[in-house]
Amino acid sequence: MGIRVAVAGASGYAGGELVRLIAGHPELDLVAVTAHSQAGAPLAAVHPQLAGLDLTLTTTDPAVLADADLVFLALPHGESAAVAAQLPESVRIVDLGADFRLTDPAAWASYYGGPHAGTWTYGLPELPGQRAAIAAAGRVANTGCYAATITLALAPLIAAGAVEADDVVVVAASGTSGAGRAAKPHLLATEVMGDLSTYKTGTHQHVPEIKQASGARSLSFTPLLAPMPRGILATVTARPTGAADAAEVLAAAYAGEPFVKVLPAGVFPRTAATLGSNACHLQATVDRDSGRVIVVSALDNLGKGAAGQAVQCANLMLGLPETTGLSAFGVMP
C-alpha cells in the first residue's frame, strides 16, 4: 500500500499533469482529486488523456484532503492559503500557486495586491541547500514556471560572481498552457496559431519571484506567447564580470543533477526535447558583438515548471528517491 496523496485543483492543466505523473508513480496512491466548477465530473471527462482512470472530481473539501499524507495544491493564485489553513500539520503540502513563494510582503503587495499569505520553503531542489530544506519541510512552495526556467540559468552565475546582478535582460516565450484553461478570446487556437506576441509587457507579476530566486537586482523580463501547447524557452543575458566562465560555472553547478542538463558545447536547448519530462536544458555562450553572457534555458512549463517539479519536491519530502516516477527524457518529436 502506497503513500496517500490528493490533488486539489485537478481540473486545470497542472492538475491533470500531476494526476498523470501520480498514476505512473510506483509509490503514490491517488486518493482524491478535487475541483471547483467541475466537481462531480469523471476525471476523464475533463482530461481526455486520462481515459480509463476511474476517478471522479469532488469539491475541494479540507476534510477529504486531510485524509491524505501529502496534498498537491494546484489552485488559482490566491486560493491556497485558505485551504492550507484547514489542513493539519501532519499533512504535507506542495503548493503550485504563487501564494507562499515570496519572502517580501511588499513585493507581493506591489505585484499581486492583497495580503501576503506567508513564506514557505522554496521548491527548487537544485538551488544550494534547498534539497535538504525541502526534505525537512512540511510545506513547500513550488517554483513558478518562468522562475524555474530563468533561475536555473542565472542563479549559479550570479552566485559565482560570473555576471553582474544588475541589468539582466530576459525574454522568455511560453506555450499556451502556461496561461491556464479559462476560455479567453485571445487564447483561442484561431488567434494563437501562426502568431507570436508579447504579453504583460514591461510588468509581469513573476518578476519579484525571479529576482528573489536568482539573485538578480535589476531585471527586464518580457514574456512571449508562443504557438505551441507546452514549453518555455528563456534567453537570459547579463554582463559578464570576467571572474568566471559562464558555461563552466553552470556545468559545475549541475554536475550530477538528474534533471538539469548543461548541453555539450555548441548545442542549444529546444523546448520540444523536454516535453512531458522533468528536464531543464541549459547552454551558455558569449555574444560576439556585445560581450554579454547569453544563457538559453528550456523546460516544460507543466513538467519541471509545475507538476514534475512538485513531484520531485514531494519525493524529497516523503523520503523517496528524488527521481521516482519522473523522467528526464522528453517526448519528442
Next chain:
Amino acid sequence: MGIRVAVAGASGYAGGELVRLIAGHPELDLVAVTAHSQAGAPLAAVHPQLAGLDLTLTTTDPAVLADADLVFLALPHGESAAVAAQLPESVRIVDLGADFRLTDPAAWASYYGGPHAGTWTYGLPELPGQRAAIAAAGRVANTGCYAATITLALAPLIAAGAVEADDVVVVAASGTSGAGRAAKPHLLATEVMGDLSTYKTGTHQHVPEIKQASGARSLSFTPLLAPMPRGILATVTARPTGAADAAEVLAAAYAGEPFVKVLPAGVFPRTAATLGSNACHLQATVDRDSGRVIVVSALDNLGKGAAGQAVQCANLMLGLPETTGLSAFGVMP
C-alpha cells in the same frame, strides 16, 4: 540485472521513441543502439530529448545485436530481412518495418515490389488469439501505424458481422513523424504548418496490411498529412448489416484491455489524448443521413502505432506483464 535489448535503427523517430521507452522500462537493459549514417554519433546528438543518456550509436552489426536477448528492428522498409537472417533463433526479434507483415506474397509484390521476405506473427495483441501467438513467437512483425489505428476500429465489427466488409471507406490523418526523418522539401515546417493535404491519394502501400488485419474486402483509404508532429486520427465508415450495434461490439471486444479504450457515449477520440502513450481511443456512431457506421480511432503513431506496440509485444514475448514500462495516459495538453 535486466533483460538485454538492442535497437537497430535507433536514429529514426521510432527508434528514438523505443529508446525513451526502454530507458523508463524497469526490466530492460539497453545494450546497443545502432544506425547507418549516424553511426559514431552520441545518441543525444541525434535525439535531443535523450540528453543525459550516455550511449553512442554504432553500426548495425549483427554480431553486436546477437548479444542481446531481444532486438527491435526499426530499419527502413526492406532492410529487416537481411539483418534478421544473421541473428540466431535464440534472439527474439520485433520488427517495426513492413517486411514480414503480409501473408500474401502477391500483395507484397503489387504494393511494395521486390521479393517477399516472409510472414511473421502479427504484432497486434488485441486481435483474437494474437496475444498468445505473440507470447509464443520468436519473431514478431509489429503492425504499421495506419493498420493499427484502422484495424482496432474495424476488425471487431467485421468479425461480428456488424458491418459489411465491402466498400469500407477510410480517411486517416497522420502527424508528420509518420513520414520519417529524411529531409524532404514537402515535409519542411514552412510547407506543413497551416496546411492540410492528401498524399499517395488512391494508392497507399498499407492497404493490403489493413485489409489483411481488419478483414475488409474492399477499402478506399485516403491518408492526410496533418500539421502536427504525432498522432493518427482515422475515420472508418462501413455499411451496417443490422446484425449488431457497433458501439456495443467494440465495447465487448475491448473490455479489460489496458490500452484500447472505447470512450463513453458521445465522447469522440482526439489524437492529443494519446500523445506519448500506448493508448488507442475509439468511438462508434451511426451517420444520420447515410446510415453508415462511423468509427473514429486515435492513437500516437510512434506509440501504439510503433514503439509502444513493439514494447507491448516484447513484454509478451519475454513473459513480462504486458503493460510494463508503458502508459495508457497521454501527455496532454
Next chain:
Amino acid sequence: MGIRVAVAGASGYAGGELVRLIAGHPELDLVAVTAHSQAGAPLAAVHPQLAGLDLTLTTTDPAVLADADLVFLALPHGESAAVAAQLPESVRIVDLGADFRLTDPAAWASYYGGPHAGTWTYGLPELPGQRAAIAAAGRVANTGCYAATITLALAPLIAAGAVEADDVVVVAASGTSGAGRAAKPHLLATEVMGDLSTYKTGTHQHVPEIKQASGARSLSFTPLLAPMPRGILATVTARPTGAADAAEVLAAAYAGEPFVKVLPAGVFPRTAATLGSNACHLQATVDRDSGRVIVVSALDNLGKGAAGQAVQCANLMLGLPETTGLSAFGVMP
C-alpha cells in the same frame, strides 16, 4: 466615388475578412461596420490586422445599413432574417449565414429547428446557371464553407452522371476559424494545437445544404477540426458509374473559371495554397483498391468559403467584373 457597402457583423472572423477585402477593392466604399457586443469599439481593436483603418463599430441598425447600396450580413445563424426584413428592396444583400440557403423547410426544421426564413438565390457562381441568377438577384444566400468545398468537387460529377448520387462519403477537415470567435474551452490553442478530432460526428447541420447544392442523395459527412487557423480540405468519395472520367468532367466544368482550378494530373490540393484567396483547388483520382472516385478539394473557409465568395457574388450583383478586388493566389507559405 464608389459603391457604398456595409458589413453587419463585422466583429467576427468572416466580417473581418470582408472588411479586409473591401478595403482593397477599387470600387467599393465601406460606409458602415456594425456589431453587437463590440459596438463602440474601434474596428482595429477587434481586428488587429486592420490597424490604420479608421472605422468604429456601430450597433446593427437597419437605418444605417439602408443607406448602403449593398449590405453584407455576417451575423450569427438565425439573425439575418430580422435584419433583412427591415432593409428596402433597393438595397442588395449578400447573407453569409445559413438562414436563406435551403429550399426545403423540412430540412431546415430537422437540422436547425425553428421557422424557415425563406430561400434566396444560392451564391455559388460556378454552378450552371447560377452566375446569371446571382447577377439578377437582389438577395443572395452565400454558400456555407463546407458546402462550397464539397459542392465544387461533387456537383459536376453527379450532374454528368459520372458518379452515383447515393452513398457519397465525405470527410472534411476545417481550420479553427470555421468555428467562429466565441471563446469556448475546446477551441483554446492549448487544446487544438497538436490535436485532430472529429466533431458533430454523424450529424452536421450542413448536410442538407451540401445535398441540395451537390445533388447527393445519400451523404456520410464527417467534419474534422484541424490545428490550423484557416482552410478546408475535403475528401469526397463516390462510386463511379463508368459513364465519364471524373477528372475530365471537372476540367470541362471549370475551364475558364477564374477561381476554381483543377490541378495538373498527379498534383493534389493543399489548403495552404488557397490561404487568403478566393481560389478552390481540385483534383480527382480513382482509388486503386475500391474503385471509388476520390475528389480532393481545398479552399480558404474565410475566402472562397465565406468572404471572398460574398465579394464575388456582390461583384456580379453590382455589374462589376467578377474578379474585382479578389485574388486567385494564396498567401503561401
Next chain:
Amino acid sequence: MGIRVAVAGASGYAGGELVRLIAGHPELDLVAVTAHSQAGAPLAAVHPQLAGLDLTLTTTDPAVLADADLVFLALPHGESAAVAAQLPESVRIVDLGADFRLTDPAAWASYYGGPHAGTWTYGLPELPGQRAAIAAAGRVANTGCYAATITLALAPLIAAGAVEADDVVVVAASGTSGAGRAAKPHLLATEVMGDLSTYKTGTHQHVPEIKQASGARSLSFTPLLAPMPRGILATVTARPTGAADAAEVLAAAYAGEPFVKVLPAGVFPRTAATLGSNACHLQATVDRDSGRVIVVSALDNLGKGAAGQAVQCANLMLGLPETTGLSAFGVMP
C-alpha cells in the same frame, strides 16, 4: 501596357511572394521568372499558391533579365553581384540579398567572408532621407528581414537620443520561411512544430546590418526559430536617456507612414496581424523593474521584411505611388 519586371530567384519563398505581389500589381507586367535547379518547371509546380498563373521558370540569364525595366534579385546571398554586373545601367535593380547592404567592407569580411560586392542605396524608405534616395537610385539593396524589424523599432529612438546606443539587447523570433526552402533536417515540420529554439546564438551575420541601419553601437542579438511559417517579432530593449519619451518619438517618426503603424497605447504587436501584408506594427513601453525601454516590433518576414519592401522600393524607383499593389492589412486570423 505596364512596366516590365523580372524576378531572378523566383523559386524561393521570397521569389514566390514577389510573384504573388506582382500578379496583383496594376502597373507591373511580369516578363520573366528565373531559377537555378528548378528552371524548366512550371511556376505553379514550385509555388502551388500560384496555380493558374501560366509561367515557366527559365534559367537566370542576364540577357533575359536585361529586357525588363526593373529586375528583382531574390538569389542566395553572394550571387547577386555576378548577375548585377551583367545588367545595363538602364535596368533598375532591387536586390533582396545581403550583398550590397553593408557600407563597411570589414564588417562584411568579418561576418560573411569573401570579397565585399559594394554598397547600394539602402532600401528602407521610412528612414530619414531614404525615400528620396531610393526614388533616385538605379540600384537598391533591400533590407534584411531582421534588420527591417529592429531598425524600424530602434533607429528613431537612437536618432532622437531617447535611448543609449550602447548595450542594446534584442531577442527576435522568426517563422521558418526566414530559413529558406532548402530541405534541412532541423527545419522539418516534425522538428519545429511544438518547439522553440535559438539559433546562431551569440553570432548572427545580420548584426552589422542592424547596427549600421539602426545606429546601435553595441548589440546583443539572439534569434529564435518559432513554430509558424511567417512573421518576425522583435523585442528591442535599450536604456533610456531621459531625453524623450520612446512612444512619442516613434509616433512622431511614423506619422503619416502608410505601412509602419505605432499601435494605440497598451496595444502590442502580433505577427499574425501583418501576415501577407507590408505592415510593420510597433509599440513602446518602459519596463517597470529595470527602467529599460522595450519596443516590440512585428512584421511579415516575406512582406515588409522582403518582397513587400522590395515592391515598395520598386514603386519609388519607378515613380509610382509608393503603396501601389501593396496592402497594409494582414490576412488574419
